[in-house]
Amino acid sequence: MLNKKTLTERDICTKFITPALAAAGWDIQKQVREEWPFTDGRIIVRGSKYTRGQRKRADYVLFYKSTMIAVIEAKDNNHAIGHGMQQAKDYAEILDIPFVYSTNGDGFIEFDRTLTEGIVEKEITLNDFPTPEQLWQRYAQFKGLSPQQQEIIKQENHTDETDQAPRYYQQVAINRTIEAVARGDRRMLLVMATGTGKTYTAFQIIWRLWKTKTVKRVLFLADRNILVDQTKTGDFRPFGSDIMTKIEKRQVDKSYQIYFALYQGLTGTEEEKNIFRQFSPDFFDMVVVDECHRGSAKEESAWREVLTYFDSAIHLGMTATPKETKDTSNIHYFGEPIYTYSLKQGIDDGFLAPYKVVRVSLNVDEGYRPEKGKRDKYGHEVEDREYNIRDFDRNLVIDQRTQKVAKKITEYLRQTDRMAKTIVFCVDTEHAERMRQALVNENSDMLQKHPKYVVRITGDDEVGKKELYNFSSVIEKEPVIATTSKLLTTGVDTKMVKLIVLESGIQSMTEFKQIIGRGTRLREDDGKVYFTILDFRQVTKLFADPNFDGDPVMIYEAGEDESPVPPTDKGGEGSEKPDNKPIPGEDEDDVPGGNGSDKPKKYYINDVTVKVINERVQYYGADGKLITESLKDYSRSKILREYTSLDDFLVKWKASDRKEAIVNELAEKGVLFEELQQEIGKEMDAFDLVAHIAFDRPPLTRKERAEQVKKRNYFEKYGTGAREVLQTLLEKYADEGISSLENNSVLTVKPLNQFGTPIEIVKRFGKKADFEKAINELEQELYKTA
Structure with missing residues (x-):
């Protein structure tokens, strides 16, 4: 008779759990994911290298259509039947799964999360595991779903041979939205960090609702041409070009089913408004609002006119940064988020890149006051007052400060990677142009080989905007450095950005989150596993704000006078306007000499000494916060x-x-x-x-530990051939650390490979076990003095 106590956990799964599921009617190929790693493991940067933290791995996740409905945690038979329950509950919470099981091969403990009273945990035999239909009916009853509503929810995700299944958080977001629509909800909000696939999530939602004919015609709204084009040719491609169109002409074609449009293409002048009024108010069944923090939530916004006109449609808002101020509220319009996946969660799960912060303080940033009667380089008498970090490049320009910032940026790239894609956020377009010039001069060596090494990409620069695709591309190497004001703050998929430079006094939390989002995309295969924020304006103090990665708090209250953003902050919320509409800081006549009045818009000074007085590096901690102590x-x-x-x-x-x-x-x-x-x-x-x-x-240093081993004549017990290998390994340890002894690939690189192939090296010790024993003993010798 089979003794369960001698079996491994995997044996228990293979011999008892999987057969029990199959006997209950579960399709093992289609409905069961076994040993499913639903996270990738947090990126842990180790100097120039990195490792991955542990993945969260569920022993079994059971699916009913596209709904994750049960999780099972298995242990070997030396554990109690309920030993894995706590871990299974943790996974169920993350995965939004209603039915939870623990097993050791003798039976199951079932925890029913849909019950609020009575027996919520009970033991069942291996033969009594519920069928797929039984679990679904229990779930549907808990949710109060009618047969018609169930049919909507049962529609499965789009899949083809090239598709990967949605990540767990995307699946949760998709399912919650589908259920909300099936229940009759008309306004919904999804909050998902930049880089976590909001558009792909929206595609799956629309696909499933479209396949069940719950919605027939959909309007997808964005505020940048590049966002619309990326969506149409990317995630939404499975719909096919014959049913999708982009609204660009004054006369619309009403024969399509999926429409893409820019807000500003439908609003503005009376003629533009006529475009969306060509559709009847009930033409669209669903309106998806991408980047919905960007103006649609504002009641008096012209963009809101579109949503009001199509009021009978389902409205789905998507954002990484819900906007909550006294004037603007996504929550007030769309309701509480039905799902939130934060930047911290994305980094912890290993789907987003972590970051480090380098704060640089310059002597003039503590305050600069010109001497009485001082004139700038254009002959204007400089107003006598103290200028601080918020004034620089907005009211007063110190040329040497611009040059020092460009020099520090270049120094960082020289020390790390000269070809690392970099965005420099500036105060306005004029500042972006001066910064471009300063960076060109600092990187003249690179311009010989890469003429477009540094470019300005701003809303008023048609030449620069044409480089946006190349800068965003993973394949194209240049441009490397882009100076900008507002154009790159949001929406542009800058996958390979490794350095973000803050040279603008940003105080808007929404804008700050969007800027940080430019670096969070992970491209492991292309060498992008983390990014750096170089802060010259003390902007990264916003990381300490509880709202940086917290849940959105609704503060939309009539009669509230206080705005969270100082009115003097041009870079604050609501300042961004897309595409051909003016963007504050990108539509001004920013030229020396200013605006026709006696007082210039900016003073330009070129005789001030600027020095770096402090430079501090801060790292992203395991708790999701910057490490502020030593x-x-x-x-x-x-x-x-x-x-x-x-x-x-x-x-x-x-x-x-x-x-x-x-x-x-x-x-x-x-x-x-x-x-x-x-x-x-x-x-x-x-x-x-x-x-x-x-x-x-x-x-002790590594070399001191290695010397101690040599002094003890430890190697004398080995033959000459084995002794040579061990002595070389010891030198390798002194140079690189303990990992060099534990990595078998070390035998294939210099200087170990001079002794022959790995097999030949191992033979010097006899058998493989003898070689492994020798390595283990060498490790023991290294730490003998401990």
């Missing part, structure tokens, strides 16, 4: 949460077959080893960093 103190607290004493750490270290696994565990908790090593300034390995930082032990 890296050493932060790391100590993280280590002490894992190990209460040095003895605890030593026991774990010595017992581990792979020391690198411990290093990765601590890195996932937020201990940044490479950065710590740079701060302390010694070539220590992870062991000594932990012992020194957390437990105040005197540290």
